[in-house]
Amino acid sequence: MRSPLLAAIGGIVAVWALLYVYPRHDPLANAPYTLDRQSAVAAARAEADRQGIEVSDWDVALSTDERSAAVVYASAEGHILRADHYAPPVKTDVLFRAADGERSLLVELDGRGQLVGFRRRQPQPKPKEGTEAEAPPRIPAEVPADVSQALARLTGGDAAFFKPAAPPSAGASQPPQPSGVNITTGSSGATVRNRTIQYHFRADSLSNDDVTLEATVDWLDDEVSAASLDATFSDAYRARDEDWITVGTVILLLLSLAAGLLGIVFYIVGWVNGEIRHRKMLLGLCWIFAVTALFYFWGAAGEAKKAEDSPGFVLLLEYSVTVLFLGAPVVMAIWGAGFMFAVRSAPRRLVDLDLLLRARILSRPVGRAVAVGLGAGAWLALFPLLFAETGLGKSVLSLPDTGAWTIHPVLSSLTPFQRQGLTVLALLFGFLYPMAECYVRRPWIYRPLAVLLAGCGMLGPVFDSASPVALLAVVPGALLIEQVYRRAGFLAFLTCVWATGPLMQSAAMLSFSSVTLRDAGASILWLLAAGLAAALAVASFGRRVPVEDQEAQWKRESEIAGRLREAERERLLSEFSVARRAQELMLPASAPQVSGFEVSASCQPASEVGGDLYDFCYFNGHLGAVVADVSGKGVPAALYMTLTKGLLHSVSRHVDSPGDIVRELNEHLHACAGRNVFVTLVMASMRPDDGSVQCVRAGHNPILWYQAAESKGRYLHSSGIGLGLAGDRLFRRSLAVESIHMAPHDLLVLYSDGITEAMNARGDEYGEDRLHAVIESHAGAGAHDVREAILQDVRAFVGRTPQHDDMTLIVVRRGSARPLSKGAPESGDAAVA
Amino acid sequence: MANPFNVTQSYQDEVVVLVVEGYLDAHTAGAFEDVIQSEIDKGVYKIIVDCESLTYISSAGLGVFMGFVEDVRDHGGDIKICGLIPKVRQVFELLGFQQLYHILDNRDDALRKFVDEPKWGG
Numbered sequence: 033m034r035s036p037l038l039a040a041i042g043g044i045v046a047v048w049a050l051l052y053v054y055p056r057h058d059p060l061a062n063a064p065y066t067l068d069r070q071s072a073v074a075a076a077r078a079e080a081d082r083q084g085i086e087v088s089d090w091d092v093a094l095s096t097d098e099r100s101a102a103v104v105y106a107s108a109e110g111h112i113l114r115a116d117h118y119a120p121p122v123k124t125d126v127l128f129r130a131a132d133g134e135r136s137l138l139v140e141l142d143g144r145g146q147l148v149g150f151r152r153r154q155p156q157p158k159p160k161e162g163t164e165a166e167a168p169p170r171i172p173a174e175v176p177a178d179v180s181q182a183l184a185r186l187t188g189g190d191a192a193f194f195k196p197a198a199p200p201s202a203g204a205s206q207p208p209q210p211s212g213v214n215i216t217t218g219s220s221g222a223t224v225r226n227r228t229i230q231y232h233f234r235a236d237s238l239s240n241d242d243v244t245l246e247a248t249v250d251w252l253d254d255e256v257s258a259a260s261l262d263a264t265f266s267d268a269y270r271a272r273d274e275d276w277i278t279v280g281t282v283i284l285l286l287l288s289l290a291a292g293l294l295g296i297v298f299y300i301v302g303w304v305n306g307e308i309r310h311r312k313m314l315l316g317l318c319w320i321f322a323v324t325a326l327f328y329f330w331g332a333a334g335e336a337k338k339a340e341d342s343p344g345f346v347l348l349l350e351y352s353v354t355v356l357f358l359g360a361p362v363v364m365a366i367w368g369a370g371f372m373f374a375v376r377s378a379p380r381r382l383v384d385l386d387l388l389l390r391a392r393i394l395s396r397p398v399g400r401a402v403a404v405g406l407g408a409g410a411w412l413a414l415f416p417l418l419f420a421e422t423g424l425g426k427s428v429l430s431l432p433d434t435g436a437w438t439i440h441p442v443l444s445s446l447t448p449f450q451r452q453g454l455t456v457l458a459l460l461f462g463f464l465y466p467m468a469e470c471y472v473r474r475p476w477i478y479r480p481l482a483v484l485l486a487g488c489g490m491l492g493p494v495f496d497s498a499s500p501v502a503l504l505a506v507v508p509g510a511l512l513i514e515q516v517y518r519r520a521g522f523l524a525f526l527t528c529v530w531a532t533g534p535l536m537q538s539a540a541m542l543s544f545s546s547v548t549l550r551d552a553g554a555s556i557l558w559l560l561a562a563g564l565a566a567a568l569a570v571a572s573f574g575r576r577v578p579v580e581d582q583e584a585q586w587k588r589e590s591e592i593a594g595r596l597r598e599a600e601r602e603r604l605l606s607e608f609s610v611a612r613r614a615q616e617l618m619l620p621a622s623a624p625q626v627s628g629f630e631v632s633a634s635c636q637p638a639s640e641v642g643g644d645l646y647d648f649c650y651f652n653g654h655l656g657a658v659v660a661d662v663s664g665k666g667v668p669a670a671l672y673m674t675l676t677k678g679l680l681h682s683v684s685r686h687v688d689s690p691g692d693i694v695r696e697l698n699e700h701l702h703a704c705a706g707r708n709v710f711v712t713l714v715m716a717s718m719r720p721d722d723g724s725v726q727c728v729r730a731g732h733n734p735i736l737w738y739q740a741a742e743s744k745g746r747y748l749h750s751s752g753i754g755l756g757l758a759g760d761r762l763f764r765r766s767l768a769v770e771s772i773h774m775a776p777h778d779l780l781v782l783y784s785d786g787i788t789e790a791m792n793a794r795g796d797e798y799g800e801d802r803l804h805a806v807i808e809s810h811a812g813a814g815a816h817d818v819r820e821a822i823l824q825d826v827r828a829f830v831g832r833t834p835q836h837d838d839m840t841l842i843v844v845r846r847g848s849a850r851p852l853s854k855g856a857p858e859s860g861d862a863a864v865a
Numbered sequence: 866m867a868n869p870f871n872v873t874q875s876y877q878d879e880v881v882v883l884v885v886e887g888y889l890d891a892h893t894a895g896a897f898e899d900v901i902q903s904e905i906d907k908g909v910y911k912i913i914v915d916c917e918s919l920t921y922i923s924s925a926g927l928g929v930f931m932g933f934v935e936d937v938r939d940h941g942g943d944i945k946i947c948g949l950i951p952k953v954r955q956v957f958e959l960l961g962f963q964q965l966y967h968i969l970d971n972r973d974d975a976l977r978k979f980v981d982e983p984k985w986g987g
Contacts, residue, residue: 663924664891707935708928712960731960753961757931766964 036403036571040564043407046414047535054539057420063121065143068548069094076126076139079147085137087128096124105243112238117142118245119263140260147185149260171222171229179231179249182259186247194247196221197234228252242269283488284456291459295366302372307593313368315389320360327447370463375590377469379583384523387577395577399570404520405527406564412509413532419505441552445537456489457529461517486510534560611670618677624648626655628721630847632815636839643669644784644838649680652688657842659782660713661732676711690717690728691769698763701756710756714782716844723846725780727770730755733785738807740777745804774846779807779818786837790826793833798826815845872900880911880979882972886918889926897929910942913975917948922956943985947975
């Protein structure tokens with residue numbers, strides 16, 4: 033529906049059809065109701081005068097009830113004589129109340145303003161102290177004349193039909209008796225409640241199977257204090273009229289709950305990702321508040337509330353606190369999440385609503401959306417009535433609660449807040465549908481589902497009670513609103529769904545005989561027509577807004593947010609993989625073997641790639657085993673590790689002692705590495721078959737030397753500062769080379785701080801003592817087995833706690849005469865996870 | 866939540882005492898750097914780092930000292946360290962920091978050191 037003019041013309045046609053078809057399907061439309069507020073109050077004052085009560089300076093409150101059982105009854109066959117008086121479908125109560133609150137007069141009127149009841153309250157005289165409680169009054173032998181008169185006023189010429197009768201003993205209409213109330217029953221059908229005598233009458237000849245006509249008149253202190261007509265419908269009749277709670281209602285409840293929870297979750301997720309536009313949601317909240325205030329201050333809340341003496345401002349506060357600050361933020365969060373999804377999949381649909389929220393009302397997209405919405409809304413209201421025309425299903429149309437009988441029928445028709453269906457549909461298309469569009473690839477799954485759910489949602493605003501067949505009636509309407517949403521956008525959709533309310537109301541009011549209501553109904557139609565005209569004018573001459581630009585901008589923002597996330601993730605992954613790859617390449621494929629020694633090495637990288645290194649180098653016939661640790665983590669540390677390894681191999685070509693190697697490493701690193709980068713290192717240089725080992729420690733964890741003969745280990749804390757921290761002079765002065773002699777079966781363990789500082793869940797460190805202990809207990813094993821034992825022990829200690837440092841280990845065992853011990857693998861492992 | 870770290874400054878004559886508390890690791894080293902940089906920018910080159918409440922230091926934290934010490938010494942000042950708890954002292958000593966810095970027991974000793982031996986020699 034791209035052309036708003038087409039929609040407008042179609043809408044006008046639909047409205048005409050609506051007004052034509054409506055009266056035939058609303059039983060209330062044919063109920064006699066000629067009252068308006070003035071005439072109701074005037075009739076009530078006349079009654080007050082007749083009773084001699086001065087009410088001119090008393091407060092007046094007015095309320096009107098529609099009684100659905102009576103409505104149906106009045107339109108069905110077999111009704112009683114003057115059903116609209118004895119069982120009025122519409123009853124108006126006028127309440128006069130004195131300023132002191134003690135005295136009041138309630139006058140009940142039928143649709144034509146005839147009296148159907150009244151009740152007077154006066155302050156009760158307090159019993160004097162010391163007197164006994166009065167005995168209950170005796171029932172006089174004959175019915176007092178005033179009582180008969182009151183009955184005659186209520187019943188008109190039918191008074192003769194109403195005969196004294198006992199009240200129903202255990203009827204459904206009998207309220208439970210408060211304790212301490214004296215009740216006695218006389219033969220004339222009168223009962224005594226405390227000081228009041230209540231006379232009961234029943235018109236058996238006027239009643240039928242479905243309804244019983246009764247009247248009661250109260251007699252207190254020698255005058256009539258209350259009188260009323262009652263029509264009691266049989267249980268069987270009421271059961272027929274019972275509303276069928278549609279499956280749709282249940283589905284809707286579950287849907288709303290699910291949507292609510294989902295919406296909040298996604299709102300939070302979107303917030304974290306930076307995709308939520310909080311300002312828009314706050315704007316929406318402000319708009320809702322402003323519109324609510326408008327309606328409340330103009331009294332759309334209804335006359336009945338005024339009787340409670342709450343000024344409009346207090347009511348507004350009440351409403352604000354309960355609805356706006358509890359409910360609206362939740363709805364806003366859900367729509368915020370929906371906005372996020374819609375921007376990803378179809379941003380064009382939101383542009384008009386966005387313009388409206390930003391108060392750029394005179395732009396063409398807004399005019400177009402509103403015109404299309406109004407036109408479509410008329411058809412949406414018409415469809416169920418067309419269905420009813422076919423006679424396929426029973427439908428009872430009725431107006432929403434605050435209906436046409438408040439003091440401001442026009443305003444109350446226009447308010448969007450009384451309609452739950454609107455909220456549900458808005459949730460469906462404002463959140464669930466866009467979310468489905470983002471995540472569900474197949475439209476044929478979520479689109480029919482949306483139409484079905486929309487149909488259930490419409491059962492609220494359009495039908496009051498419906499048979500299952502009536503579900504069929506809402507399907508065309510649901511298809512329509514889905515199309516409106518997809519093609520014309522969210523604002524058009526909201527307008528369309530909202531417009532059904534005022535249209536139905538005006539159709540109903542126009543079918544009444546009350547002049548006030550007919551005028552109100554006409555006003556609503558004229559207002560809507562003016563709105564349509566204005567929308568068309570704005571659509572043609574309003575400000576051009578390049579919708580594409582806005583749409584493209586939102587899409588860009590959303591994509592940027594998405595891409596930033598992706599980029600961040602990729603960056604981390606790539607950095608990680610570069611560092612990891614570098615580390616993999618650095619580590620030797622296998623541990624070399626030197627005669628008389630067994631060597632086993634491993635490096636377990638942590639989740640954050642560290643700068644550990646182990647390596648082997650040859651110089652002067654010696655084999656040097658090196659464990660080194662670069663300060664820092666990630667790619668920078670990996671690069672310095674590469675540098676260190678390179679330097680180590682190149683330096684060891686022309687230098688023949690561990691002390692000198694380390695000194696040269698220090699010089700190079702001190703010169704070319706950054707000021708805050710340093711490398712710690714230990715080296716054990718072994719002479720084949722000899723057992724003599726030279727150990728150097730440059731700022732690193734000390735080498736552990738386990739002497740098998742004494743079953744004791746010693747940490748070699750030789751002096752030496754880290755590489756790259758100081759120039760050669762200071763470095764040389766601090767460096768000590770420790771020479772030891774390894775006896776057969778002695779062990780040397782070179783390790784990094786990832787081993788001794790490995791932490792368990794309690795925050796304890798593995799420590800040097802535990803390392804010593806595990807070696808002690810595996811003293812007899814080969815180098816590979818000892819290495820494995822250490823790693824196992826650390827793993828067992830750590831449990832599931834994640835490690836932040838690489839664990840690097842070289843175990844050297846002085847064997848006996850043979851170079852390899854039995855069972856040990858030929859090569860050490862470069863175990864890179 | 867990251868481990869907490871805090872630096873407070875107090876001045877005594879020309880010397881600034883930086884009291885470090887908590888964890889000094891890769892995440893918090895930046896904050897420590899900023900504080901030292903701001904002192905250097907103000908022209909304060911005599912720095913005492915009071916580590917009484919320092920519970921942990923990593924290589925990144927140690928790197929912060931190394932990053933500034935040369936510059937500070939070139940301007941006639943120094944970074945002196947005091948109040949190390951045994952666990953943290955061990956880390957410093959393992960790396961050989963006692964050869965590179967004056968490490969004192971307490972703040973008064975460090976302040977006195979600035980009088981006795983203001984420059985780092987050798």
